[in-house]
Amino acid sequence: MSSFATLTLRTNDLAPGGKSQLRETTQDGTRALEAFLIDVERKAFRIAQLALSHEADALDVVQDAMLQLSTRYATRPAEEWKPLFYRILQNRIRDVQRRRTVRNRVIALMPWRQSDEESEPDPIALAVDGGPTPPVQLEGDEIMQALEQALKELPGRQREAFLLRNFEGLNVAETAAAMKCSQGSVKTHYFRALQSLRAKLGEFRS
Amino acid sequence: MTGEQTGGQMREGSDFERRTRAVLLDSAERLPGSVRSRLTQARHAALAARASGEWSSSRARRWVPAGALASVIVALFVALTPHGATTPARVAQASASLEDIDMLNDADGISLNGDQDVDFDFYEWAADEASNGSASMGS
Numbered sequence: 001m002s003s004f005a006t007l008t009l010r011t012n013d014l015a016p017g018g019k020s021q022l023r024e025t026t027q028d029g030t031r032a033l034e035a036f037l038i039d040v041e042r043k044a045f046r047i048a049q050l051a052l053s054h055e056a057d058a059l060d061v062v063q064d065a066m067l068q069l070s071t072r073y074a075t076r077p078a079e080e081w082k083p084l085f086y087r088i089l090q091n092r093i094r095d096v097q098r099r100r101t102v103r104n105r106v107i108a109l110m111p112w113r114q115s116d117e118e119s120e121p122d123p124i125a126l127a128v129d130g131g132p133t134p135p136v137q138l139e140g141d142e143i144m145q146a147l148e149q150a151l152k153e154l155p156g157r158q159r160e161a162f163l164l165r166n167f168e169g170l171n172v173a174e175t176a177a178a179m180k181c182s183q184g185s186v187k188t189h190y191f192r193a194l195q196s197l198r199a200k201l202g203e204f205r206s
Numbered sequence: 207m208t209g210e211q212t213g214g215q216m217r218e219g220s221d222f223e224r225r226t227r228a229v230l231l232d233s234a235e236r237l238p239g240s241v242r243s244r245l246t247q248a249r250h251a252a253l254a255a256r257a258s259g260e261w262s263s264s265r266a267r268r269w270v271p272a273g274a275l276a277s278v279i280v281a282l283f284v285a286l287t288p289h290g291a292t293t294p295a296r297v298a299q300a301s302a303s304l305e306d307i308d309m310l311n312d313a314d315g316i317s318l319n320g321d322q323d324v325d326f327d328f329y330e331w332a333a334d335e336a337s338n339g340s341a342s343m344g345s
Contacts, residue, residue, distance in 0.1 A: 030253060030256070030257065033253065033256065034249065034253055037249045037252065037253075038249065041245045041248070041249060042234040042235070042237055042242075042245065043230075043231075043234050045234070045237065045241065045245060046230065046233060046234045046237075055241065059241065059244050059245070059248070062245065062248060063244075063248035063251070063252070066248050066249060066251075066252035067248075067251065067252045067255055069252070070252035070253060070255055070256035071252075071255050071256055071259050074256050143229055144229055144232070144233050147226060147229055147230070148233075163230075166223055166226060166227050166230070167226075167227060167230045167231070169227075194222070194223070197222075197226065198222060
């Protein structure tokens, strides 16, 4: 059978249900994307929160990353979504950090603004958390606080590598793709992060 | 360093990694309701943006052949319309324009700059002569 005849045959096979099949494919894609976003959104928020120490900013960058992935990269294979999503997230985090640096420099030039900023209490820090009961939670909270503090004190790239590898569970290649660096660099960053955390959280191991 | 020690350190490291992961996952699970709600909204917004993007791109894809056909028709129309044809009216119009230019350039032509070049003394003299002549003829 000639190639043209084969093509015609295939086209005829597809033609009757073509639209419905396309719609189903689109719906499947949307469902897959939704499942992916549900899977990553909380972890992504925690990663952003640890990097930015600000809830609203963390939510904004996660929202941005979701939007970017959905509108620009959703047609890419699903296996690529995670590294892509975290690369977008890290870029957004860096954007916020840069903006903050500039803002802080400007504020440093205006001493009267500094006193205003410092006098305002952080409403998020003051918010009451409706979590589990205190006696059960106390130990977990203390550990979390210590870990959070240790993670915040890490250099950005080490924290990034540690969270993507350990928390999100990306492999070395995916982490390298997300961080836009070599796999060797990922291993180095991760190893150093682990060493620093062990040194700071020695008692945490017992 | 013995193999056991190395193995012990690795196992210890793995435990440490497992525990940190457990703590972090637990913190992600215990996010406040307000944050979870905002994340859900963000997810829905992202999926809606994707859906609207797909709709507009599919519409664009549908209109591409129509747009291309319209462009071809317009191009053909422009190409086949006799813009360069020399009709009698066009020739007359073109020659009239050339004549105007010749007149403007002609130094011997009529004065187009108002009364600057008019010799009023001559006209006064001629008028006086005419009136004197008529007076002498009458007397």
